[in-house]
Amino acid sequence: MALVAKDLGYTYSTGAPYESRALTGVDLRLEKGELCLVVGSTGSGKSTLLRLMSGLLEPGVGSVRVDDAESVVRGSVGIVFQNPETQFFAETVSADVAFGPKNLGFSDVDTAVSDAMLAVGLEPVEFGERSPFTLSGGEARRAAIAGVLAMRPAYLLLDEPTAGLDRRGREVVVRALLEARLKAGVLLVTHDPGVFLAHADRVLVLAAGQPVFYGNVTDLLEDDGAPFDVAGLVLPDVVRAQVLARSRGARIARFAFDATDAARTLAGALGGPS
Amino acid sequence: MIVFEAVSFTYPGAARPAIADLTLTIASASLLAVVGANGSGKSTLARLADGLLVPDSGRVMVDGIDTADEQRCWDVRSRVGLVLQNPDNQIVGTVVEEDVAFGPENLGVPREELRSRVSDALAVVGLTGLERREPHLLSEGQKQRLAIAGALAMRPEYLVLDEPTAMLDQRGRTDVLGVLDGLKLAGRGVVHITQDTGEAARADLVLALDAGSVAYLGHPAGLLGDASLMAELGLEAPPIQVIADELRRSGFTVPEVSTAEELVEALWR
Numbered sequence: 001m002a003l004v005a006k007d008l009g010y011t012y013s014t015g016a017p018y019e020s021r022a023l024t025g026v027d028l029r030l031e032k033g034e035l036c037l038v039v040g041s042t043g044s045g046k047s048t049l050l051r052l053m054s055g056l057l058e059p060g061v062g063s064v065r066v067d068d069a070e071s072v073v074r075g076s077v078g079i080v081f082q083n084p085e086t087q088f089f090a091e092t093v094s095a096d097v098a099f100g101p102k103n104l105g106f107s108d109v110d111t112a113v114s115d116a117m118l119a120v121g122l123e124p125v126e127f128g129e130r131s132p133f134t135l136s137g138g139e140a141r142r143a144a145i146a147g148v149l150a151m152r153p154a155y156l157l158l159d160e161p162t163a164g165l166d167r168r169g170r171e172v173v174v175r176a177l178l179e180a181r182l183k184a185g186v187l188l189v190t191h192d193p194g195v196f197l198a199h200a201d202r203v204l205v206l207a208a209g210q211p212v213f214y215g216n217v218t219d220l221l222e223d224d225g226a227p228f229d230v231a232g233l234v235l236p237d238v239v240r241a242q243v244l245a246r247s248r249g250a251r252i253a254r255f256a257f258d259a260t261d262a263a264r265t266l267a268g269a270l271g272g273p274s
Numbered sequence: 275m276i277v278f279e280a281v282s283f284t285y286p287g288a289a290r291p292a293i294a295d296l297t298l299t300i301a302s303a304s305l306l307a308v309v310g311a312n313g314s315g316k317s318t319l320a321r322l323a324d325g326l327l328v329p330d331s332g333r334v335m336v337d338g339i340d341t342a343d344e345q346r347c348w349d350v351r352s353r354v355g356l357v358l359q360n361p362d363n364q365i366v367g368t369v370v371e372e373d374v375a376f377g378p379e380n381l382g383v384p385r386e387e388l389r390s391r392v393s394d395a396l397a398v399v400g401l402t403g404l405e406r407r408e409p410h411l412l413s414e415g416q417k418q419r420l421a422i423a424g425a426l427a428m429r430p431e432y433l434v435l436d437e438p439t440a441m442l443d444q445r446g447r448t449d450v451l452g453v454l455d456g457l458k459l460a461g462r463g464v465v466h467i468t469q470d471t472g473e474a475a476r477a478d479l480v481l482a483l484d485a486g487s488v489a490y491l492g493h494p495a496g497l498l499g500d501a502s503l504m505a506e507l508g509l510e511a512p513p514i515q516v517i518a519d520e521l522r523r524s525g526f527t528v529p530e531v532s533t534a535e536e537l538v539e540a541l542w543r
Contacts, residue, residue, distance in 0.1 A: 042446050047414070136312045136313030160441060166312045166469055166508050167510040191444070241537055259520070260516065263517045263521050
């Protein structure tokens with residue numbers, strides 16, 4: 001049981017003078033319980049990949065299969081777009097979050113709604129009856145993610161879910177996604193992989209629509225994170241400090257992805273205050 | 275100058291003010307960073323600065339013009355450019371150059387000048403060559419830069435940007451930050467709203483908002499060096515600074531550093 005892309009490709013405006021090939025030759029397999037990161041510079045095809053994986057776009061080349069079905073099955077793949085808080089339409093937060101599960105015919109819509117809201121740190125009693133348009137930016141993002149979680153998708157795809165969030169908002173979203181991973185496969189597009197690297201099962205690096213790396217985090221950092229260079233990306237500062245230290249002879253067996261842990265790793269490599 | 279004089283603003287139906295008794299001066303040829311947790315009033319401040327919102331009490335003066343004066347609304351708007359968080363909500367043209375031309379065209383700018391304004395604005399944000407591209411075919415980072423170009427084509431004295439780098443990768447960020455530096459050097463007053471304290475550290479002044487009030491206004495180093503205030507405001511120190519601080523606490527001698535290169539250079543000579 002998995003969400004599988006095979007030799008996936010897509011070209012926008014095929015045949016037009018401005019036709020642009022957005023994606024070529026992507027192979028990807030996402031099982032339930034896995035977290036896969038997709039990174040790449042802006043315009044590298046990340047968002048196109050999510051649209052294909054969710055069934056919003058039909059593959060131009062190759063295929064996307066969900067649990068061996070011929071195509072993407074409605075309700076099994078949930079997608080959270082960039083800036084999802086621009087898509088509210090209901091009068092209250094709980095009505096907005098309830099929209100998906102209602103349409104899918106859930107018999108326990110209320111439970112689905114309150115579970116999803118709690119998962120993103122929005123207390124249903126406090127936030128349920130508020131207009132989504134009165135929420136702060138961070139609250140609105142979390143409410144929008146709750147709207148997709150409430151459908152209990154087997155595969156959850158997200159486009160830059162933490163962009164624009166403050167520290168607390170980011171921590172809540174990261175926790176919610178790691179919890180969602182217990183039951184679903186999570187595919188996450190981000191330009192700020194930082195904290196997610198500690199939890200990712202696999203990373204896909206895209207450059208100009210082509211995969212330049214697909215594998216686990218240890219392999220990604222093996223060659224000083226070379227795939228990031230190829231894709232025109234910069235490793236997160238916390239990781240880069242360790243990569244640079246290693247290239248100067250520091251012995252670093254395992255990379256840390258949190259600043260405090262990285263300090264400990266570097267201190268260990270230094271051996272003690274001079 | 276843009277001057278906030280004891281400004282308060284409450285959204286209809288909201289329990290507490292989004293901005294409370296805020297006094298602030300935004301000067302020309304300077305870069306002011308505004309930081310604060312989500313919901314602290316950053317975006318409201320941006321909207322008050324260009325008259326999109328007017329204060330409930332107090333006033334906002336743009337080069338001596340009260341933003342509440344409806345007769346002078348366009349004088350205010352043409353002086354203060356506003357780039358909002360989500361570029362998708364601000365793009366109106368069917369192709370890139372039309373979108374950039376939209377503002378000045380509506381002001382009745384003559385055709386020849388319109389051309390130079392559009393090409394100048396696109397050059398500043400690095401979108402030259404994409405004049406005929408449909409905006410929905412641009413990447414998010416390109417869209418963000420298009421939104422900035424649209425504001426620049428109005429030749430504003432002040433530019434207020436609400437998290438312009440939130441959707442960008444590292445290179446896109448560096449590009450936009452370079453654009454902001456250039457605007458400041460060209461004499462514009464730039465207000466940069468950001469979640470990233472590392473970006474805020476590049477500003478001349480940083481304003482930290484907490485529940486709509488000023489929690490800090492001064493040199494960035496004064497805020498970034500105050501770990502307990504940062505934590506109280508829900509702000510995250512730049513990771514390299516956190517690493518350096520942790521190492522100092524463990525007894526290592528680490529000079530002031532702001533990049534991974536500087537840190538490693540200092541530790542592994």
